[in-house]
Amino acid sequence: MKTKPENDTELRTKINLETARLPWAELQRHFAQGTVVFVSAELDLVDVAVRISHDDKDSIAKWMGDGKVGKVSDAQAQAWTEADAVLWTSVVHPFILVQPEKTVLH
Template structure:
């Protein structure tokens, strides 16, 4: 494989993709309480956001923050997740845990 191929995911992206998993809100509550839970808006590639955080890509992370695509989990989101128990996916980029809701109709 040609590692310079721009169509190939980076090693960091591939590793984070392998570490991304479905999770229930109750398993994330302690991270929310500690203030280390980041919400990634639907439609944004969760693993790309995690990769940017892992690589300390300040320009891209700042752009997502400014656009509201990435934010610390707010109490309103947390209460909504408790009420609905949606399908969530998460990946850890220490000290952060990034979480995203996946809609029921998103599939492979």
């Protein structure tokens, strides 16, 4: 298991501050370029961004194998277009990570 660099807290804060909600319509050109990555609502978007920044291949491979992280599919893109969806986004160059808003039960 990899140890976290000492600046992990700073990186996590930076990523968190740069995370934003964007309409899918604004992300479609990036999707066309193949740079948009889906992150399951089961995962913490900031945590995934930090691990990608650290090139944590083991975690990324496990998430991909579990279907929790991967390139956005045409079906997802079409559904988000039809729903005029707004997604949480985080940029980890060259990728844009996207995650549907979590449904909060009251």
